[in-house]
Amino acid sequence: MTYETIITEQRGRVLLITLNRPEALNALNRKLAGELLAATQAADADPGIGCLVITGSAKAFAAGADIKEMQAQSFVDMHSSDWFAEWNHFAACRKPKIAAVAGYALGGGCELALMCDFILAADTAKFGQPEIKLGVIPGMGGSQRLVRSIGKSKAMELCLTGRLMDAAEAERCGLASRVVPAADLVEDAVKTADTIANMSLTASMVMKEAINQAYELPLASGLTFERRVFQALFSTEDQKEGMAAFVEKRPAQFNRR
């Protein structure tokens, strides 16, 4: 499949997706949203892929939703097309996905990174929700996922002022899992993804479900959910293989589906 606004490259069991609208700092227009969703859903259905990496350019992961595309829209236009609702399907991808962020991750770009399972940041990364400067608010989860990620106080300050946060601050507040030199970002992300992709796919998908339930459930229900799916994994060949490999002091050979 060829795309106009993204580049896809399979590296072993990892799919590397590079956002590719350099003329607009990877601003997220509808074409890009559709292509990213198509590539992600194809990867989700492909047993040859175990993990995805989403990245942008050195200057911009993505500078937000495409302001020029949105500018003339009315509320009725936005509402009737349910503008950007397709991003929920991207967020719902069941395989692990890593955002590898260099440069600007602003507005919808920061929200796209937040839809991934974790964020690796280059030391050049700058995160922010500057929608307030455009007379609007985040519309792809920024007012919800950002709060859950970094807490109310910092999310409120960033969203109300439009201030940008650098990579060190993003790591300190838990938005980014790690900061790496910009030159190493993509290789580091692919290597991390490769580690994940070679674990048991069933276990990593269930792991995602369990961790994501922490956002949805009260603690007691979350703990019960975790215990049940932990118990359920004892019905898999991967549990037998993983534990046998440990006892026999050899690498585990997990299923690839």
Ligand code: CO8
């Ligand atoms: N949309 C469209 N085009 C953009 C965007 C964008 N978000 N960002 C940059 N561009 C374009 C510029 O217009 C420019 O194009 P041209 O050369 O044709 O003038 C080109 O990219 C390069 O940009 P700059 O010349 O501005 O580059 P600088 O290095 O001077 O500045 C910045 C870089 C600081 C990133 C600057 O481009 C900027 O502030 N961009 C806008 C950031 C922003 O406000 N983002 C939030 C957008 S709103 C949003 O994301 C809401 C999401 C939720 C919507 C959900 C709806 C339901």
